[in-house]
Amino acid sequence: xxxxxxxxxxxxxxxxxxxxxxxxxxTDVLVxxxxxxxxxxxxxxxxxxxxxxxTGLFVMPGxxxxxxxxxxxxxxxxxxxxxxxxxxxxxxxxxxxxxxxALGGGVTAVHAMHGSANAIGxxxxxxxxxxxxxxxxxxxxxxAPRTIKFALGENPTRVHGEGNNIVPRTxxxxxxxxxxxxxxxxxxxxxxxxxxxxxQAPGFRGAAPVxxxxxxxxxxxxxxxxxxxxxxxxxxxxxxLLKVCKDFGIKRLxxxxxxxxxxxxxxxxxxxxxxSVFSDWWAYKFEVYYSTxxxxxxxxxxxxxxxxxxxxxxxxxHLYHEAGKTQKYGQLTDEEALALITINPAKxxxxxxxxxxxxxxxxxxxxxxxxxxxxxxxxxxFTIVDGIVRFDRANDPADMRLLVDPKQNLDETMxxxxxxxxxxxxxxxxxxxxxxxxx
Amino acid sequence: MKKIQxxxxxxxxxxxxxxxxxxxxxxxxxxxTFALxxxxxxxxxxxxxxxGTVVISNGKITAVGENVxxxxxxxxxxxxxxxxxxxxxxxxxxxxxxEVGSDARxxxxxxxxxxxxxxxxxxxxxxxxxxxxxxxxxGITTALAVPSGDLFPGTAALINLHGYTPxxxxxxxxxxxxxxxRSGRRGFxxxxxxxxxxxxxxxxxxRLNEIWDRAVQxxxxxxATNGKGAGYYPEMQxxxxxxxxxxxxxxxxxxxxxxxxxxxxxxxxxxxxxxxTGVSEGWRVADEIAKAKIPVITGGILELPTRExxxxxxxxxxAGQMAKAGVKVIIRSAENGxxxxxxxxxxxxxxxxxxxxxxxxxxxxxxxxAEVFGVADKIGSIEVGKVANLFVCDGDPFxxxxxxxxxxxxxxxxxxxxxxxxxxxxxxxxxxxxxxN
Numbered sequence: 001x002x003x004x005x006x007x008x009x010x011x012x013x014x015x016x017x018x019x020x021x022x023x024x025x026x027t028d029v030l031v032x033x034x035x036x037x038x039x040x041x042x043x044x045x046x047x048x049x050x051x052x053x054x055t056g057l058f059v060m061p062g063x064x065x066x067x068x069x070x071x072x073x074x075x076x077x078x079x080x081x082x083x084x085x086x087x088x089x090x091x092x093x094x095x096x097x098x099x100x101x102a103l104g105g106g107v108t109a110v111h112a113m114h115g116s117a118n119a120i121g122x123x124x125x126x127x128x129x130x131x132x133x134x135x136x137x138x139x140x141x142x143x144a145p146r147t148i149k150f151a152l153g154e155n156p157t158r159v160h161g162e163g164n165n166i167v168p169r170t171x172x173x174x175x176x177x178x179x180x181x182x183x184x185x186x187x188x189x190x191x192x193x194x195x196x197x198x199x200q201a202p203g204f205r206g207a208a209p210v211x212x213x214x215x216x217x218x219x220x221x222x223x224x225x226x227x228x229x230x231x232x233x234x235x236x237x238x239x240x241l242l243k244v245c246k247d248f249g250i251k252r253l254x255x256x257x258x259x260x261x262x263x264x265x266x267x268x269x270x271x272x273x274x275x276s277v278f279s280d281w282w283a284y285k286f287e288v289y290y291s292t293x294x295x296x297x298x299x300x301x302x303x304x305x306x307x308x309x310x311x312x313x314x315x316x317x318h319l320y321h322e323a324g325k326t327q328k329y330g331q332l333t334d335e336e337a338l339a340l341i342t343i344n345p346a347k348x349x350x351x352x353x354x355x356x357x358x359x360x361x362x363x364x365x366x367x368x369x370x371x372x373x374x375x376x377x378x379x380x381x382f383t384i385v386d387g388i389v390r391f392d393r394a395n396d397p398a399d400m401r402l403l404v405d406p407k408q409n410l411d412e413t414m415x416x417x418x419x420x421x422x423x424x425x426x427x428x429x430x431x432x433x434x435x436x437x438x439x
Numbered sequence: 440m441k442k443i444q445x446x447x448x449x450x451x452x453x454x455x456x457x458x459x460x461x462x463x464x465x466x467x468x469x470x471x472t473f474a475l476x477x478x479x480x481x482x483x484x485x486x487x488x489x490x491g492t493v494v495i496s497n498g499k500i501t502a503v504g505e506n507v508x509x510x511x512x513x514x515x516x517x518x519x520x521x522x523x524x525x526x527x528x529x530x531x532x533x534x535x536x537x538e539v540g541s542d543a544r545x546x547x548x549x550x551x552x553x554x555x556x557x558x559x560x561x562x563x564x565x566x567x568x569x570x571x572x573x574x575x576x577x578g579i580t581t582a583l584a585v586p587s588g589d590l591f592p593g594t595a596a597l598i599n600l601h602g603y604t605p606x607x608x609x610x611x612x613x614x615x616x617x618x619x620x621r622s623g624r625r626g627f628x629x630x631x632x633x634x635x636x637x638x639x640x641x642x643x644x645x646r647l648n649e650i651w652d653r654a655v656q657x658x659x660x661x662x663a664t665n666g667k668g669a670g671y672y673p674e675m676q677x678x679x680x681x682x683x684x685x686x687x688x689x690x691x692x693x694x695x696x697x698x699x700x701x702x703x704x705x706x707x708x709x710x711x712x713x714x715x716t717g718v719s720e721g722w723r724v725a726d727e728i729a730k731a732k733i734p735v736i737t738g739g740i741l742e743l744p745t746r747e748x749x750x751x752x753x754x755x756x757x758a759g760q761m762a763k764a765g766v767k768v769i770i771r772s773a774e775n776g777x778x779x780x781x782x783x784x785x786x787x788x789x790x791x792x793x794x795x796x797x798x799x800x801x802x803x804x805x806x807x808x809a810e811v812f813g814v815a816d817k818i819g820s821i822e823v824g825k826v827a828n829l830f831v832c833d834g835d836p837f838x839x840x841x842x843x844x845x846x847x848x849x850x851x852x853x854x855x856x857x858x859x860x861x862x863x864x865x866x867x868x869x870x871x872x873x874x875x876n
Contacts, residue, residue, distance in 0.1 A: 328841065329863075400750070
């Protein structure tokens with residue numbers, strides 16, 4: 001299999017959870033060249049096309065994780081409070097086992113994010129889980145908008161204020177770092193605009209401003225070309241960034257984690273900012289002490305575009321279950337709950353025209369479940385990316401080793417702690433007490 | 440006129456005070472006689488009763504069945520369309536021992552020292568930990584609070600999740616915790632050579648054996664002198680009941696090779712009451728565990744496989760695989776970092792989704808731990824004479840969307856409120872909204 005492969009198939013006789021266009025029973029989905037070509041009853045199989053009999057099964061859009069750190073070999077460039085110039089796209093690793101395991105949980109796309117050590121972190125990459133390719137670039141979702149990681153609160157203040165003894169040490173400092181960065185970028189942009197305007201003029205003798213990749217990136221945020229995804233927890237810091245963005249005319253903004261988002265849900269809704277939350281994580285650090293598992297429900301009912309993310313290689317495998325928890329905590333409908341892991345994260349990443357629901361013309365990124373995906377008994381059977389089956393439970397290998405004698409006795413257990421990459425990965429050296437609460 | 444004004448003034452002041460009083464008070468549990476009627480009762484040990492009644496009186500279950508006379512004065516709770524289950528037991532938590540994970544000042548599960556079995560979790564359990572109501576409103580009525588750290592990090596205690604002192608919460612079981620020396624590397628960051636790893640493990644095992652031999656000696660001296668001549672060695676006094684087979688040893692062990700080493704060690708030392716905990720690779724050596732007739736507390740289930748090349752769903756499937764091999768399996772959540780012990784039924788549910796028998800999985804969080812902890816006469820099922828630890832719900836308790844309607848702990852009807860529900864009530868429709876009028 002190659003990353004760029006696009007498949008054809010017919011999925012027969014399923015309960016189709018389109019998310020945006022209702023639930024269709026005994027329905028077929030036809031895939032052509034990696035796109036959904038037709039959804040309807042009794043579609044005839046074109047000759048030679050793979051047919052999946054999905055009788056009794058549930059078909060839903062591939063799950064999208066708006067906050068992940070899998071498939072990348074570097075997470076925090078924790079050397080400065082502002083590192084807008086670095087790219088996760090430079091360190092994509094298509095061979096990480098976490099990719100396959102995420103497919104086993106119905107996930108088809110992830111937002112591979114920079115960590116939360118810096119107030120303004122690096123640029124992130126939206127990946128499709130094209131497991132099987134050795135080509136890092138083929139993992140990237142072509143045409144996905146650019147995104148960047150921001151971070152508020154304890155992580156940047158601990159790393160820089162506490163760890164490196166530089167601003168920010170407080171939430172005041174975080175605001176200042178961000179405002180200063182945007183102000184510098186605005187000036188940089190104006191200098192370039194002036195230069196570009198004047199340089200054709202006869203007799204112009206000025207020099208071009210010095211090219212600066214960091215300021216270029218920040219200027220692209222101001223121009224609306226990059227979506228901010230901001231690690232945040234407390235209501236006050238969330239409100240702060242809303243005000244900063246308003247002041248600089250920035251509109252494309254999604255908050256990540258946002259545990260106290262429920263406290264400023266009306267403000268988030270009025271701004272049009274997204275919220276990408278954990279279903280129920282709390283208590284691992286002080287800034288998540290006043291959390292509630294009803295967060296996603298409160299945000300949704302207040303009109304905020306909300307998603308549920310994992311930030312964790314294990315939780316990513318059951319985001320459908322995490323979404324299901326909103327039916328316990330807030331009694332969301334099936335459609336509202338499924339939107340949290342499909343169309344809503346797609347909106348937050350700016351890829352909703354291509355993915356996030358089952359509609360004709362969209363990419364054939366599909367998860368097929370035994371039992372309803374919001375049920376505890378839901379088990380992914382097939383995960384399909386661009387019409388190619390990348391996970392098939394019935395044909396899943398019991399031993400994932402490549403080119404190794406499966407009978408070889410490896411008696412040493414290496415617990416997969418590397419798989420639990422998180423927001424503070426790569427900053428451990430700064431702290432002595434880092435046993436818990438690293439998110 | 441003035442009098443009337445004064446009177447109404449006083450009255451409204453009184454009313455205000457009363458209202459304020461009610462508002463300011465945290466809701467309390469309620470003790471009394473209750474009849475839960477018209478329910479489907481999953482007793483766990485005596486099958487399912489349809490359209491039945493459970494009577495709770497004086498903290499105990501006093502009647503269970505289809506034709507039960509309701510005592511006079513009982514508060515009747517109509518459970519039509521609802522289900523009654525025994526309270527769930529999470530057999531591996533740091534509940535009450537930790538408040539905020541990253542804040543060392545609020546962490547009380549890990550004391551200094553490697554041989555400290557005398558450190559009692561029950562002492563440090565905070566009855567007012569925020570996580571306790573958060574956990575119990577999800578139907579978990581009982582938890583094992585476990586210290587952790589080095590070789591013998593302390594003594595775990597089983598607690599009911601209601602009470603204002605540790606004594607009121609104590610549910611009748613304490614066990615000494617051992618973290619069996621780990622043979623392999625600790626993770627990708629562990630850069631020791633093979634020789635260094637082996638040497639460290641050999642030394643750790645040597646230390647364990649020395650301590651155990653000392654405990655055996657201590658027991659002999661203590662027996663020979665009728666408890667007078669052994670001297671004050673608190674760690675030995677804590678280990679002595681384990682040596683004598685009077686107290687359970689909870690051995691945390693995960694890699695397959697280490698599980699085999701534990702089985703051998705337990706046999707050699709003739710340790711009588713043993714439970715293995717963690718046991719994430721127990722499935723690799725399930726037959727050997729079954730043959731040794733040692734129960735296991737396994738979990739969390741929602742974990743990654745232990746080895747990169749393992750089947751992707753191995754950790755979901757292993758509890759069921761061990762049970763099939765004949766191992767007595769208990770499921771724990773082990774959600775210490777996030778204090779998310781409320782997810783215990785989902786750990787059991789995932790085990791079922793990936794192959795475990797559903798009845799076995801239910802037992803693994805109710806009657807099986809009660810049996811293994813020696814408190815099956817008190818908790819773990821719905822039977823007459825048992826402590827009234829139970830919950831009422833509107834469906835399969837493993838199912839994610841199921842709502843827990845009522846929780847009783849030792850006969851106390853719990854308020855279905857936690858900080859998390861209070862925040863929901865306050866913020867669902869925040870007032871003022873965007874504009875402050």
